[in-house]
Amino acid sequence: MxxxxxxxxxxxxxxxxxxxxxxxxxxxxxxxxxxxxxxxxxxxxxAPQPVQQALLDVLHDTDPIQVHGYSMAGGFDGTRRAVAEDLTHRFGMTIRPEELFFTCGAAAALISVIRALTVSPDSEFVAIAPYFPEYLPFVESNGGKLVSVPADLDTFQISLDILEAHLTSHTQAVLVNSPNNPTGVVYSRQTLEGLAELLRRKSTQFGHPIYLIADEPYRELVYDGVEVPFLPTIYPNTLVCYSYSKSLSLPGERIGYVCVPSCVEGQADVLHAVAGAARSSGHVCPPTLVQLALQRCADARPxxxxxxxxxxxxxxxxxxxxxxxxxxxxxxxxxxxxxxxxxxxxxxxxxxxxxxxxxxxxxxxxxxxxxxxxxxxxxxxxxxxxxxxxxxxxxx
Amino acid sequence: MxxxxxxxxxxxxxxxxxxxxxxxxxxxxxxxxxxxxxxxxxxxxxAPQPVQQALLDVLHDTDPIQVHGYSMAGGFDGTRRAVAEDLTHRFGMTIRPEELFFTCGAAAALISVIRALTVSPDSEFVAIAPYFPEYLPFVESNGGKLVSVPADLDTFQISLDILEAHLTSHTQAVLVNSPNNPTGVVYSRQTLEGLAELLRRKSTQFGHPIYLIADEPYRELVYDGVEVPFLPTIYPNTLVCYSYSKSLSLPGERIGYVCVPSCVEGQADVLHAVAGAARSSGHVCPPTLVQLALQRCADARPxxxxxxxxxxxxxxxxxxxxxxxxxxxxxxxxxxxxxxxxxxxxxxxxxxxxxxxxxxxxxxxxxxxxxxxxxxxxxxxxxxxxxxxxxxxxxx
Missing domain, CATH: 3.90.1150.10 (Aspartate Aminotransferase, domain 1)
Structure with a gap:
């Protein structure tokens, strides 16, 4: 039944x-x-004070029909512009507003990307264990196969040799999460450059791109000045899934995005597929009020x-x-x-x-x-x- | 790719x-x-003034960690209680808080129900044409088959004879939308009682329940005192999908719910399947702020x-x-x-x-x-x- x-x-x-x-x-x-x-x-x-203030300000100074109205499926132009500018400013790589597709949080972002990249029941998504438990239903309930690859159990960096042994012609993407839940580890530039080299080599071997899905809800939560490299600058075929839940303490606002930078192979098709996948999973638009607030404080940090x-x-x-x-x-x-x-x-x-x-x-x-x-x-x-x-x- | x-x-x-x-x-x-x-x-x-005021009040008087924090997947107990009481009060049928599962709007509600009821690639969902165009991707991108049945083209009520001819042993549900988009028609009590009789008879014939999915974003938008019967009181195996987008002019807040009343056959299983389907499509929880506001004005009407x-x-x-x-x-x-x-x-x-x-x-x-x-x-x-x-x- x-x-x-x-x-x-x-x-x-x-x-x-x-x-x-x-x-x-x-x-x-x-x-x-x-x-x-x-x-x-x-x-x-x-949530940082400027974010709380922006939410109140939007409610006070904006027409209620707009504040509570629909936005375009991928978000307001103004919000995408503000966030794209902030990313461009921080990471030394131009991100254009139209490369961002806003979603109801990182779960929706990840699922939209996973659905977009699932082309057959054999499509494989590789996760580095330990990993966020929801990855399993995210992949398996949306038509793909999850391949679990153990991390280096001393450092919890990615073990490239073990990863390589698990890449097949069905590998559509490798999912990485740094800063990492549950280990608290940040992948080093060395790890990520090795990963990029491996994925480039295997993409050539298999004749199709292996995408990197960067699940980054913890990007802003790092200590002692540790570097969190922006993955698209190291491996062009990276799709970034972001959420404001942890970084701005806004989990209840349900806001995040998929970023498909122009360096991604087949960028337009990928972005369309992400939008279509989101649409087919019940996404109409991201919540409006928090979008309008973010537009005013895209540079807020915790x-x-x-x-x-x-x-x-x-x-x-x-x-x-x-x-x-x-x-x-x-x-x-x-x-x-x-x-x-x-x-x-x-x-x-x-x-x-x-x-x-x-x-x-x-x-x-x-x-x-x-x-x-x-x-x-x-x-x-x-x-x-x-x-x-x-x-x-x-x-x- | x-x-x-x-x-x-x-x-x-x-x-x-x-x-x-x-x-x-x-x-x-x-x-x-x-x-x-x-x-x-x-x-x-x-949005009605009490709703706008409630949103501001919540932001002013509630701890920001709660206002912007996660809720349980199906929504806050307080919100479910307030809405359940309002429904019970209006429709003369007891709706308990735990029969409501809040979602990010009606699209997410519908997709969660459709996924929950899709048991094989043969599972059929019947829609009465003309129907909301998104029904097609909602069903077909989530594993089911959409069966289109024309309405009576004079009155745009359901033509029960034509519907009956399209019900098969694979029919899992009939999707109805009243008040209707695009016709503006409200299904009469007579139509709905006929529909209930037909579905009861066919459920018995096929040996499994045919559920009714009531897509009701326009419930509150009726004129001249026209009656909109509450479908579970006419046909117990009804799953109600609701949204506040149209009724309270809150489409940007992304809030709605699935109601699985206790009279539904296999109620607990259905509700679990709806929750699991929502989880597998990226639903973590509904937006918090608007939930807390609704808790204060569940009886607001446009x-x-x-x-x-x-x-x-x-x-x-x-x-x-x-x-x-x-x-x-x-x-x-x-x-x-x-x-x-x-x-x-x-x-x-x-x-x-x-x-x-x-x-x-x-x-x-x-x-x-x-x-x-x-x-x-x-x-x-x-x-x-x-x-x-x-x-x-x-x-x-």
Whole structure:
């Protein structure tokens, strides 16, 4: 009667959501101050003041029929122009307004790109594990195949040799996410140049372009001045999927974009296919109010001081306790190696014995680690430290 | 390299959009006062004052992290509760909050339902022609088959005999849209009771439910006190797809919902499948700000005086000129019979000779008529009358 794949997808909450729901229940039972919830990647700093002000200003000074009206499918010209100028200014590569197609967030951007590039049931999309769990339904429910390739498990950079072994004539795209969820790692320029060289070589070998899909919701969240190279400048056949959810703390506004720069092979066709794929998945236009606000503050950036303080505190304390952590450079995640490698058991024990909620990396298709989202209060981190210490001691 | 279906869908603008774009170009050339654009179904009255006020109030009095944060996938409990109470109050049937799944507008709602009910490549969805052109890509790009069944061409009610002949064991759902785009007709209680009887009988015959998908963005736009029956009270296996785009003039806010009432067979499975289908098409959550506003004004209704005045003027004047119009009861469309039946030629002539933009009904898979959207200024209608008269005279 109903589609069993979707029925399952809609009834089985993700591990992350399950932990979060457990946390809410426990907070009601034992008090929120006694629950240490590192489960969700939900921004904990408010949207920058200029963004909040721009939203109010638009509501106050613009005709309500326009503020709440349709825009063109890919967004208002003015918004695309403002964002294109900001990108051009920052990355030393001209991005024209018509190369941007605004969407309801990064999920819609990614799915539009995946659908656009799926040409047969054999079409393959390669993801580097650990990866965002939704990549799997994004690809498989939209007609393609997900190919999982493990990252280098010491550095969590891309292992080019392993990747090469997984590229086939059916590979349509490689999906990369840097700064990375769940590892907090930023791919180095060296990694990305190696990746570009590999993809160029394999594109020639297979006689068709292998596109790079850059999933970049965390682009603006980096620390210690780490560089996040703009991928189209390294590999021309890059489609950028962006979201303002994390960078401007606007997940509820549902706004992001696909950027298909003019250097992309078959650029016009790709952009049309993205627009058609979006249309066929229920996209009419991106929300208008936030578009009009963005037009006024396309250069707004987050104040990362709170995240950075959390990152330093957690990294320092956990490593002092004897945990091995991947040095966190970006996003708001820290990736911790589980002493005996059983991440699911660690997460379960932490939950049941300490009301400490950490996501086992099995959820990201790479067992042996824990993801801690440090978009939480500094105080919660401080209160949680004894629990981390107590568990660590059990592993001695 | 890219999916050809989506490439075509993204590069071929609809007839309606093409007319609209032509109108913008001509406005720049000859002045907007000389172009009579009846092409788009774009609300021309502002959102009701309580809605505008609620949006401002939410921004002023709510924590920005909540205002711009994620909600649960199906929407905030508070919003679902407020809307469920409003529906229960109006339609004499209990709708519980958990029977509502909020989406980014009606397109996303419809696609989620269509995907949820597509169980094989043979799954059929029946639409009554003329119908909203997007139904075709909505169904065919999501795995199903669209079966087009002509309406009764005198009344534009559903012709039950013709419909019955098109129902097969593969029929998963019948899609109805009342008040109707493009005809402006509201399905009578008699029509709907006949439809319910037919669907019950065929469900029994085929041994599985045939669902009714009620596409209801125009529910609140009716005139002269015409009744719009709430379909679940007539046919229990009804899934309602709603949008606030037209009723509250909020198309840019991207907000709507799917309602799967408890009387639906396999209700929990259907609702899960809708949620899973939405998730697999890039839906994370509906926009938050407008959800929080709706929670405060779920009972807001539009002031239809301006649309009604336009409707009366157009109907009176066109019929006096000798045009045959389907009596418009709802939405903001009037459906006009083309004297010689060639709607495309009429539309073309009107455009080229008079800068009068009317949509040929061929776009809605039912040739011979014109759709006029009267969500325009009253003054534009008055100025356009000589053009209608001049064309009508050529058909004498």
């Amino acid at each position: 109903v589609n069993p794949t979707y029925e399952k997808l809609g009834s089985a909450p993700s591990m992350i959501r399950e932990l979060f729901a457990y946390g809410l229940r426990r907070s009601a039972e034992v008090g929120p101050e006694n629950v240490f919830d590192y489960s969700l990647g939900n921004p904990s700093i408010p 104040d990362l001081a709170a995240y950075d303080a959390n990152r330093r505190l957690l990294y320092r304390e956990l490593t002092q306790m004897g945990y091995e952590c991947i040095p966190p450079q970006g996003a708001f995640y820290i990736f911790v190696r589980v002493p005996d490698g059983d991440d699911v058991a660690f997460s379960q024990r932490a939950k049941l014995e300490h009301d400490l909620l950490v996501v086992p990396s099995t959820a990201f298709h790479c067992p042996g680690f824990l993801r801690l989202s440090y978009c939480v209060s500094h105080d919660m981190i401080l209160r949680s430290l004894p629990a981390f210490r107590a568990i660590r001691e059990k592993y001695q | 890219v999916n050809p279906t989506y490439e075509k869908l993204g590069s071929a603008p609809s007839m309606i959009r093409e007319l609209f774009a032509y109108g913008l170009r001509r406005s720049a050339e000859v002045g907007p006062e000389n172009v009579f654009d009846y092409s788009l179904g774009n609300p021309s009255i502002p 002031d239809l005086a301006a649309y009604d005045a336009n409707r009366r003027l157009l109907y009176r004047e066109l019929t006096q000129m000798g045009y045959e119009c389907i009596p418009p009861q709802g939405a903001f469309y009037i459906f006009v019979r083309v004297p010689d039946g060639d709607d495309v030629a009429f539309s073309q002539r009107a455009k080229l000779e008079h800068d009068l933009l009317v949509v040929p009904s061929t776009a809605f898979h039912c040739p011979g008529f014109l759709r006029l959207s009267y969500c325009v200024s009253h003054d534009m209608i008055l100025r356009s009358l000589p053009a209608f008269r001049a064309i009508r005279e050529k058909y004498q």
